Amino acid sequence: AFIRLITVILDVMFVWRTRRTMSIFQMVRIVLKILVATIWMITLPIYYAKSRKNSVCSADQSWSQFGSRCLPQYMTAVAVYVMANSIEMALFFVPAVRSYMEMSDSRLCSIFSWWAQPRLYVGRGMQECHICLLKYSLFWILLLSCKLLFSYHFEVKPLVESTKQIMQISVSTYEWHELFPGVKNNVGAVLAVWTPITIVYFMDTQIWYSIFCAIFGGVYGIFRHLGEIRTMGMVRSRFLSLPAAFNARLIPPSSKKEKKRNIRSLLEEKFFRVMEVEKDGYIKFIAVWNQIVNSIREEDLISNRENDLMTMPISSDLGSGNIHWPLFLLTTKFSTALNMARDFDGEYWQLDKKVKKDRYLYSAVKECYNLLINFLDLLVVGDLEKRIISAIITEVKNTTNSSTFLSNFRMSELPVLHDKLIQLVEIFLENKHSQYEKLVKLLQDIFEIVTRDMMIYGQRITDLINCSKSLEEGDSCLLSLYEPPLFASKVPKPALNFPLPNSGSVKEQARRLFLLLTVKETAMDIPVNLEARRRISFFATSIFMDMPCAPKIRNMLSFSVMTPYYAEEVNFSEEELHSSQDGASILSYMQKIYPDEWKNFLERMGYKASDCLHDDHFSDQTNEEVRKWASFRGQTLSRTVRGMMYYQKAIKLQAFLDMAKDKDIREGYKTIESEYDRKRSIHSLSAQLDALADMKFTYVISCQMYGSQKASGDPRARDILDLLMSYPSLRVAYIEEKEEIGKDKPQKVYSSVLVKAINNLDQEIYRIKLPGPPIIGEGKPENQNQGIIFTRGDALQTIDMNQDNYMEEAFKMRNVLQEFHRHQQGRHPTILGLGEHIFTGSVSSLAWFMSYQESSFVTIGQRFLANPLRVFHVTRGGISKASKTINLSEDVFAGFNTTLRCGYVTYHEYMKVGKGRDVGLNQISKFEAKVANGNSEQTLSRDIFRLGRHFDFFRMLSCYFTTVGFYFSSLMSVLGVYIFLYGQLYLVLSGLEKAFINGAQTKNMKSLETALASQSFIQLGLLTGLPMMMEIALEKGSRTALTDFILMQVQLASVFFTFSLGTKSHYFGRTILHGGAKYRTTGRKFVVFHASFTENYRLYSRSHFVKGFELLFLLVVYNIYSRSYERSMAYILVTCSIWFMTITWLFAPFLFNPSGFAWSKIVEDWMDWTKWMNNQGGIGIQQDKSWQSWWNDEQCHLQHSLLSSRILEIILSLRFFIYQYGLVYHLDITQDNKNIVVYVLSWVVISGIFLLVKVKRNL
Structure with a gap:
């Protein structure tokens, strides 16, 4: 009853800001729920107390007397309470009935639904079938059973005896001025011991989920024939x-x-x-x-x-x-x-x-x-x-x-x-x-x-x-x-x-x-x-997997592909390819990492590798081909367009195979492409194939800035026009902004324009006048929204401009589209998730780490989300609501929306598309910050609130641990390290640790160490490594998985993942506390150049450097003043992992920076940083020009933060006074004086130093 009352109070808190828009029925419902929960909260204790007074009955009483006098009224009240709540439990086991009641318009069902859940259009009828319910329920029952048994035996139970000993010890002498000497049972010490345990107790469920996900996801992949053909x-x-x-x-x-x-x-x-x-x-x-x-x-x-x-x-x-x-x-x-x-x-x-x-x-x-x-x-x-x-x-x-x-x-x-x-x-x-x-x-x-x-x-x-x-x-x-x-x-x-x-x-x-x-x-x-x-x-491998039967091309669903494009690279320019720093250009770097492909390119162009040591040997036409060759290996728009246009080639060939006879296939299948350029009649075979391909496939690039790029003479506009001419079926949609003279004054008119290439020029096909500026929410989804009106067909594939496709995968597209005809419980799929191959893994060691991380999260994670967890919000490429900031991660909100509207999302791995990821540490950190900001906004969104309210308990766990739970656990992991160190610092500086060791046989608290040792798995990145190894073993074999894992550790993968942990926790926690999520441009170029210290300082000062120095100071002070006992292996693992995290946060940006330890670069970075620190900020001064401008932008989130958030920020910052308070009484100048005056005098000294520095600076 108490938990139910807390639940009702939390519901009121979550919807408090919407009180002015609530209907009278919703208000009545909330009041009644509070009233009923309060009544039960009062009634049950009262009846329990009365039943304790009158619970003895004689054996010779009749049944009527027993029922009237001896049956405790408390049990009757409990029976009524359980009966009222057992309805929800019964409906859990019969999801079809609950779904019917939520979707029904009958009066009785409406009243029940009104009482159980707020009356909303969305969130009804989301229940799964019995088989799905049984699968994810059994999964979570097994996981929680293992977690609770492990936590009880290795975390909670061993610490109980130590806690009893701590509470029994009487401490009379402290090594500082004790502010609360009258507190009994050493409550401060108990809190210092149990608080990190409590955090880890709730956080390590994420570790168990990672383990179970790796095991069950791998087994499930085996049953789906993944990795049967690996070599x-x-x-x-x-x-x-x-x-x-x-x-x-x-x-x-x-x-x-x-x-x-x-x-x-x-x-x-x-x-x-x-x-x-x-x-x-x-x-x-x-x-x-x-x-x-x-x-x-x-x-x-x-x-x-x-x-x-x-x-x-x-x-x-x-x-x-x-x-x-x-x-x-x-x-x-x-x-x-x-x-x-x-x-x-x-x-x-x-x-x-x-x-x-x-x-x-x-x-x-x-x-x-x-x-x-x-x-x-x-x-x-x-x-x-x-x-x-x-x-x-x-x-x-x-x-x-x-x-x-x-x-x-x-x-x-x-x-x-x-x-x-x-x-x-x-x-x-x-x-x-x-x-x-x-x-x-x-x-x-x-x-x-x-x-x-x-x-x-x-x-x-x-x-x-x-x-x-x-x-x-x-x-x-x-x-x-x-x-x-x-x-x-x-x-x-x-x-x-x-x-x-x-x-x-x-x-x-x-x-x-x-x-x-x-x-x-x-x-x-x-x-x-x-x-x-x-x-x-x-x-x-894929053609042995389960997939729908392929229809004929004329019977397949038509579909469109749409790619949003802003101002990224279409093709690498000649200047970009050949510009070099420290002797490394993009082209030379590509020639080193793709030597066989460069040799094959020269062979295709008719050159010998020995004759082409320099680009001077190439003609202008060959130089253009070199530019394309390099662009097709970067994250460029031209690579994406080439890959997506394979769909048209595949459809034409498949249509030809559907229509042609054996003789025609033997004689004419090679001439399809050559006939394309000939003068054709309407009835020719090639013309029929082209018409059929155009009916079934449309590709639209939503180039938001194409109009302004043309007007300004941007070379990217010319590159886009070249793509239009290379692929006649390609279409480009862009936003055109013009000024027209109105009745009183000039006004801007916005239009969405669709163009194609005719005679080496772009020709307008459609123009749609817009009611106003189309970019209202986030830029990418709004760019998609303005281009989606030009797409055609039954399905839409949203592709980012850093993706790719392959000819062999394009042949499976008609099978994928047949998935829309499959149904479950009368529901057809609304979103189809496909696997991704990260093609940037060979660019750098960091890109390799990211590609394998995607293998664990995207591949094995999404496979497990679809079945058996039934979370149903596998992400897709965009198209979101017109809301800014909150929908920063617009793709997952699309999944949330379709789930709340009874959508059915599936995930299939017999088809993959290419995907590029960031390849440099700064790019990756910006991407991780954006994703962490997006997850924090998801945590605060009403979508995740509605999903959590309407899901059953086990499906709610699936939703939590697969979305915001991972980032929340990362934050709790870092917070647990802080609480552990501050707790240990309190025990050391106060003298409690010495008293416990001398006054009792309290040896090492192994439960605390075991719990924190399990938490160190997150710090070292092993939480990501386990699913990663499972997926590599599944696709490439166990031997390759083990070899790659060892090689990754040699290349400092643990350093990278530990550093990423700091990025996730910082931006997730700050956005939860203050808001202010924003899109961060990462850039998608090859990173072969040195990043200055100024840039690294701006990116990592607040998120890593400050926190790293704080942890370093905590560890040093603790190791200096600790009079510890014999260390166990678990304790060594804990402290070593914290030392490792501290050093990683301080030095990883330099380890992964090209020429990061070259002396000439160090001197150059120091001079640049000194100049940046001394420059004054102001209006129009960018962050990279002045420290003051960067600082103002870094703290701008506090200007729009709530008062409660600011107060909490101040309270968290007060932790730094623990150093001062504890260290003052350990200095030799105090002469073992524990009076509060010593602490007051320390403030006088500190204030004097600050005033002296201020006066000297003003002089």
């Missing part, structure tokens, strides 16, 4: 089943297949059996696979040679099962078969069985043989020569069919034949008439090797051919006296058709045959680029 070796082993999985997931089923799909898909998805794939499935898979490989080559992730090794040729004999697998699967297979046959000792059927056991080995041998036969058939046109080759082929077929091949051929000569065949294919590749004589001689050598050295009965074939020739001429079967050299005859026609026809297919076959004969690399070494490996392995 190229796994890709090779599963490649045979890829066409079947591709055909089942990404190819629309025919009407006949749809009827059988349930049983068929069950067998495939549960047992992963390889299905029989029809020939069109192979053809379509090859077409898509080749498009993916070509896209990866265009992005310079692979070389031309790797492109050839990964491409699959489409042949006319696919229907017969002759699949030409990519050469990277067949590399070394032919040489392996060659060595196997040469050294084999046994029967031919044994060798044949051994070869066929390896599917790739058999395919390599068979394809090489068929290609060689095809080339000889194309090359040799002479009658005699054709008969010879035909006889040899016939002999090979007959001996293999009869299993006598090894007894008719000598396998020891195979290496010699292999070398000759390589020379033959090299001539095919050159295909020059000057090689004719060399070709003839080479063919004669091959004929000699085959017939004389290899074939045991080779002479018999020659005799039969000569005999056949003589019979045709009518002569006897005698050898001719004169015979022209074999393959050299030119009369009446040449024996060889050389040069070969100069067609693309012949060149491809020759190149493929040459690679089959010569490549020695294994499949695990191809491709070399790690990003290409990741993309291929993830695509292979």
Whole structure:
């Protein structure tokens, strides 16, 4: 009853400011709730006291007398109270009934809903199904059980005995002037011991959640087949089943297949059996696979040679099962078969069985043989020569069919034949008439090797051919006296058709045959680029995951993509690429971190790496390509546009595969892009594909400042126009501001304008006049809101300008859109969450840490949010309310809104998009500050209040610990360190610690140490590290996870995460106390330059440096005056973690700063900082120019803070007087005098020093 009364009072406090807008029914409800809670609070104690007086009854009383006299009235009151509250518990187990009552308009349900919850339009009917309720309830019951058992046995229970001893000790002598000497039981010491324990007791639930999230999220990911194919070796082993999985997931089923799909898909998805794939499935898979490989080559992730090794040729004999697998699967297979046959000792059927056991080995041998036969058939046109080759082929077929091949051929000569065949294919590749004589001689050598050295009965074939020739001429079967050299005859026609026809297919076959004969690399070494490996392995993994069946393109949902853009980089300029500081430019830095991609780029442009040591070798066109190459590796708009436009390419190819027949696919799938530039009619295939793609996909960039950039001649406007010309389907929406003459005075007119590119110019499509300035709330969501009116379709994908997309992922978009047709409890999804890959991890060690941190929070965290926690506010890219400050994190508020309105949010990991993160410490700190500010505003928002009120208890825990709970726990972690140190300082300086050690056997308080040791996990960043390791192990393997984790510690990952803890706690706590959240621009460029000390001081002075020096002073004073006992390992861990956090907060900005400890930079930074400190501030003086301007801006939040917040700030600042009060009585000058006069005199001395300094400064 007391807790219920407190709850009602808190409800009144939270809604107090809305009292003037409340309806009379809401006021009556609040008054009645207070009245009922107060009545129960008074009634239950009264009845309990009365029942204690009259609770003895005789055994021989009748039931009526027992009921009237002996049944305690207290139990009756309790029964009534429990019965009234048991309704809510019953409804918890029947969520469907509660949802019906909240959504119903009946009088009885309305009265109940009115009493249980405030009457709102939102927040009704959010209950989950029984299965979901059971899953997240069991999760939290298990978690809380483990947490409570651990806390009781290792935190609370051991400290009880120590507390009893402390309370029993009588302390009569203090080492300072005790202000409250009459207080009994050493209350101050008890508070100093129990306060940090209490904080950790409530805070460490976040640690338990992190542990359980990592375990259950990892297991859940395993069941969803994540990480099944992690390496190229796994890709090779599963490649045979890829066409079947591709055909089942990404190819629309025919009407006949749809009827059988349930049983068929069950067998495939549960047992992963390889299905029989029809020939069109192979053809379509090859077409898509080749498009993916070509896209990866265009992005310079692979070389031309790797492109050839990964491409699959489409042949006319696919229907017969002759699949030409990519050469990277067949590399070394032919040489392996060659060595196997040469050294084999046994029967031919044994060798044949051994070869066929390896599917790739058999395919390599068979394809090489068929290609060689095809080339000889194309090359040799002479009658005699054709008969010879035909006889040899016939002999090979007959001996293999009869299993006598090894007894008719000598396998020891195979290496010699292999070398000759390589020379033959090299001539095919050159295909020059000057090689004719060399070709003839080479063919004669091959004929000699085959017939004389290899074939045991080779002479018999020659005799039969000569005999056949003589019979045709009518002569006897005698050898001719004169015979022209074999393959050299030119009369009446040449024996060889050389040069070969100069067609693309012949060149491809020759190149493929040459690679089959010569490549020695294994499949695990191809491709070399790690990003290409990741993309291929993830695509292979994803098509084995559960996803909706793909519809035909004409039946898929149409969708739009929108990207907000303000004034970020579109492309890197020439000046940016080549400007250098300390000899490091952006281009040179990129060449160092992407060496293989730079080499592939030069190869694509026709240059050699050795010839291009300097950019002076490049032409203007190549310089423009270099600029694009660098921009595609940064966080630029051009990278985002290129990635999103893959959707259009994928839709066109998929539409072509839907409409075309097998013959059209074999002959025309490569000509789609070339036909695009031709003059087309309305009925041409390419025109139909373009029209269908435009119907299904729209891409709008909301460039808020494009109009002003054009007017000012900003080069970014030209870059945006270049994007419009490169992608004709791209559209740009911007805000145009003009002054028009009104009736009395000029007035500004705002319009939203949509443009496209026509004839190298932007042409206006639509113009919508706006009622006023569109930027009312935060800039990014308002920019999206003004552009969203130009989007079309059934779905909208919001993409930030630092994101990317990939061709292979674009092919899965129609499957993703089918998720909107799935429903749960009659609700269709409103938001679909997709996985993200952080592509900036290779830029710096900090970027690597951030990418892995995103892996833990975004990937494993959101996977667990969707199922089983059912939190349903996975973030998305924006579009929020027109409110400033409170909606700083606009994406999560979009999730809050859809949840409150019975929305259904899902998260799927079979598709990923790229995402860039900040790569420098200052950028990351600004981003962390923005997110912490946003979370504090969420804490104060009515959205999170309504969610907490309408969720049940366990779902409310899910909501708390997955949103604001993490930041609140971080704040409590830092606050716990302060309380622990100040408590220990109080015990040391007051003399209580000495008295406890001398007066009792109170050894080390292990419960306190154990609790704080668990809290140190947050300080060291291990709270983030556990989910991180689980996700890396899931996607890359346990060995890689362990290796990466050790490498991260060597690269000071713990320093980074501990430093980030200070950023989160400072900005979260300050915004909670004073408000004032604001958007902080971070910049998305490569950080290869030194940050000045002035900049670091402005960023970290209040959040880290001041707090770091305070902790340092606390630790030093405590270690000086502590007369401690023997230290335990837990105590050492606690103190070491605090020392580590202190040093990290003071020195991390210099550790992660390029040239941070170079002497020349130190001198330069000192001079710059001194100048900055001495400059006077004023109107128009920026923060980076004057200390005074920075200070005024840093303290501006106090001007708008509430009086209560200011008072609390003053109270918290009074902690610094503990130093003075304690240290004054420990100085030798006091001569052990504990009088209060000593403290007063210390103030006189301090005041005198301040006055002296002030007077001297004024002089």
